[in-house]
Amino acid sequence: MAPAPTEQNGRTVQVVPLLRLHHLGHRRFDYLVPLEMDDTVAIGSVVYVPFGRRTVRAVVVAEGSGSPPPETGLRALHSVTPQKVPAALLRLAESVAQRYLASYESCLRLVVPPEQGKGGSGAGRARGQWVTRTPVPDEGLSLTAKQRSVLEALGEEAFPVGALCERAGVGRGVVRALIDKDLLMLCEPQPQVAERPAPAADTASAWATTAPMPTLWPGQAEAVQELLNAYDDPAFVRRLLWGVTGSGKTEVYLRLIARALQRHEGAILLVPEIALTPQMIARVRERFGPRVAALHSGLTRKERADEYQRIASGEARIVVGARSAVFAPVERLSLVIVDEAHESSYKQEEEPRYHAVDVAAMRLAETGGMLLEGTATPSVESVHAAGGTIRLAQRALGEEPPTEVVDMRRQGPGLLLAPYAREALAATMRRGEQAIVLLNRRGYAAYVHCDSCGHALACHDCELTLTYHSRSRRLVCHHCGRTYAQPVRCPSCGEGPLTRGSPGTERLATELKALVPREQVFQMDSDVIGGGRRVQSLLQSFAHTHPAVLLGTQMVAKGHDFPDVTLVLVADADTGLYLPDFRAAERTFQLLRQVAGRAGRAEKPGRVVVQTWNPDVPCIRMALEQEEDRFYQEELRARRRLGYPPFTQMIRLVTAAREPDRAQAAASYLAERLAPHLRPKELWGPSRLPTLRGKARWHVLVAASDGGRVRRLVGQAVEQLAGPYRRRGVLLLVDVDPYSFG
Numbered sequence: 001m002a003p004a005p006t007e008q009n010g011r012t013v014q015v016v017p018l019l020r021l022h023h024l025g026h027r028r029f030d031y032l033v034p035l036e037m038d039d040t041v042a043i044g045s046v047v048y049v050p051f052g053r054r055t056v057r058a059v060v061v062a063e064g065s066g067s068p069p070p071e072t073g074l075r076a077l078h079s080v081t082p083q084k085v086p087a088a089l090l091r092l093a094e095s096v097a098q099r100y101l102a103s104y105e106s107c108l109r110l111v112v113p114p115e116q117g118k119g120g121s122g123a124g125r126a127r128g129q130w131v132t133r134t135p136v137p138d139e140g141l142s143l144t145a146k147q148r149s150v151l152e153a154l155g156e157e158a159f160p161v162g163a164l165c166e167r168a169g170v171g172r173g174v175v176r177a178l179i180d181k182d183l184l185m186l187c188e189p190q191p192q193v194a195e196r197p198a199p200a201a202d203t204a205s206a207w208a209t210t211a212p213m214p215t216l217w218p219g220q221a222e223a224v225q226e227l228l229n230a231y232d233d234p235a236f237v238r239r240l241l242w243g244v245t246g247s248g249k250t251e252v253y254l255r256l257i258a259r260a261l262q263r264h265e266g267a268i269l270l271v272p273e274i275a276l277t278p279q280m281i282a283r284v285r286e287r288f289g290p291r292v293a294a295l296h297s298g299l300t301r302k303e304r305a306d307e308y309q310r311i312a313s314g315e316a317r318i319v320v321g322a323r324s325a326v327f328a329p330v331e332r333l334s335l336v337i338v339d340e341a342h343e344s345s346y347k348q349e350e351e352p353r354y355h356a357v358d359v360a361a362m363r364l365a366e367t368g369g370m371l372l373e374g375t376a377t378p379s380v381e382s383v384h385a386a387g388g389t390i391r392l393a394q395r396a397l398g399e400e401p402p403t404e405v406v407d408m409r410r411q412g413p414g415l416l417l418a419p420y421a422r423e424a425l426a427a428t429m430r431r432g433e434q435a436i437v438l439l440n441r442r443g444y445a446a447y448v449h450c451d452s453c454g455h456a457l458a459c460h461d462c463e464l465t466l467t468y469h470s471r472s473r474r475l476v477c478h479h480c481g482r483t484y485a486q487p488v489r490c491p492s493c494g495e496g497p498l499t500r501g502s503p504g505t506e507r508l509a510t511e512l513k514a515l516v517p518r519e520q521v522f523q524m525d526s527d528v529i530g531g532g533r534r535v536q537s538l539l540q541s542f543a544h545t546h547p548a549v550l551l552g553t554q555m556v557a558k559g560h561d562f563p564d565v566t567l568v569l570v571a572d573a574d575t576g577l578y579l580p581d582f583r584a585a586e587r588t589f590q591l592l593r594q595v596a597g598r599a600g601r602a603e604k605p606g607r608v609v610v611q612t613w614n615p616d617v618p619c620i621r622m623a624l625e626q627e628e629d630r631f632y633q634e635e636l637r638a639r640r641r642l643g644y645p646p647f648t649q650m651i652r653l654v655t656a657a658r659e660p661d662r663a664q665a666a667a668s669y670l671a672e673r674l675a676p677h678l679r680p681k682e683l684w685g686p687s688r689l690p691t692l693r694g695k696a697r698w699h700v701l702v703a704a705s706d707g708g709r710v711r712r713l714v715g716q717a718v719e720q721l722a723g724p725y726r727r728r729g730v731l732l733l734v735d736v737d738p739y740s741f742g
Ligand code: ADP
Pocket: 214, 215, 216, 217, 220, 243, 244, 245, 246, 247, 248, 249, 250, 251, 252
């Protein structure tokens, strides 16, 4: 497609093509503006440009430097669309790129209007099968590069299978494999259309609510008043609303949103992905009707485009959505509420590796407004960053029961459930009540090792210990998914016997089924559970079965509200304790607090029984003794002393390559560049990580108090490294504010 030379007046613009061209980094390209487009092309315009032999979508990010000499051979824009990225979002994309050392292009994708659904081969598309993501997280799962690229291409959208394969450059088999793994599910082409209320007909009634508002409880009323006062401050303010599930946080959010509407301003309510989203959307819609737009993964492309349009036009001033909704083009945005703010899904684990809470803060810092985080188990960072904390007490319900600790050091070896825990479970069952049992470890046994030589079986591609799964009777690598038959003898010494250590949920399930009729045992973890509907139906069957046990990984700790659960049993409080992650204590504390909150939520008194080998480790002790304030104080003190976030800016650099030497050399290069500018305490590594999918990996960690300076330093080092090493097949991953270290 070679457009005929067009007339132009020498005006040029800088554009960023929306292509994943990582080797081009932050490059912008100059194009001539044809005369007939001169009036329409502006900064922020979405255009199409000839690029190589293709025509690609691009964003105009700046005016060019003026008339280039004719011989430069600059090409002209191919066409211009009526779509535009608002100036504030263009600036936000640039700030996010700088903040996260990410390519400008990857950040522009987050703010660019969705492509209008083209009619094209409409009929065929509508009849074809559509897929979307399930709530099953893919972290640490068994995926090939092609499977990853499908997930990446799909993002949070729904797509026809054919279009998705085309976009990811793979065959249909890859999509089928992902469906088999329960990472994708088939969906209706336009599942939500019928439910959506028609757009507001009259704007006169725009601030009248559609559902009656309940009278606030005293604690709630105080919280609302305090938050409204803070919100009325035109500066940027940040608050934490700390309350368990059911303490009435959502009602507080709704009051704040009502105030935003009153002020003719916009609000964004972020929710963690999928399972909880529909309920929240329903509640906000019930109150505010058609002024609400929803952005979530269940939408088709067309619906997403429509919702975007409703937001951009100002018709919808309230947006409810997952992580990326923080970039929604809400005008006069002055309120961002983040529900379940501790959830890891707010951090994007692909470029740009942004955290929605931090982006919200960046966005509001420009314009003023309030950032409100709501949670029962705040992160240490949130507690530190909040300009004020408002506690919501659980209403009308009794005190949280004291935790009963079972010190496993005093129990017999190899015991999964101590007699005390078994008795507590049996008593619950006798009363016809329900129990939640948490064991945060998938599979049957987290490792298999040789009793003679101590060798532990590991994945050939990943060097990580293999987990035995009893359902498939195979050893599985939880990183790449490769499976192995269990050898009879030790592959290292030829002897044996091979024994299974670190029991997981599968092993506990077999044990529970010996104590409790099997139809009363419900197992919930990512190996058993597929899409959102299956999670919902499993939870529903559990809710209707008496007595019953719900067993699972951390999925069982999330905000479920079952009135008949009177026992929470933590089989092993220590599973997350020794991970190489400075947040290990915080995560352990949060998980224990979350799961404890699931017991005795109605009239019946509850019990919390926790088995641990480490009752004296501070984070466990303080969780068991419900010493929340003290935990956060001490954890913050420790972080400050050790130079960890939130007192430092942490950046993680990972190099990966097929040839181990190259990955190591690249990491050393980075460390050598950085070392002269940092104190020894501020630089860790390079150190070797386990090989993953056949790629040797090294990482370097930087943590220093002057965030701006550190980001600049790392940015320079990465830029210098990029060219030479990438050409030699070294992948480089830059993670600012990392949340995973594996
Ligand atoms: P959270 O968001 O903290 O989980 P919710 O706001 O969902 O808490 O409140 C829990 C339940 O209590 C919900 O069913 C909600 O409708 C109800 N609720 C909340 N506030 C009130 C109130 N002031 N009056 C009556 N019911 C309320």
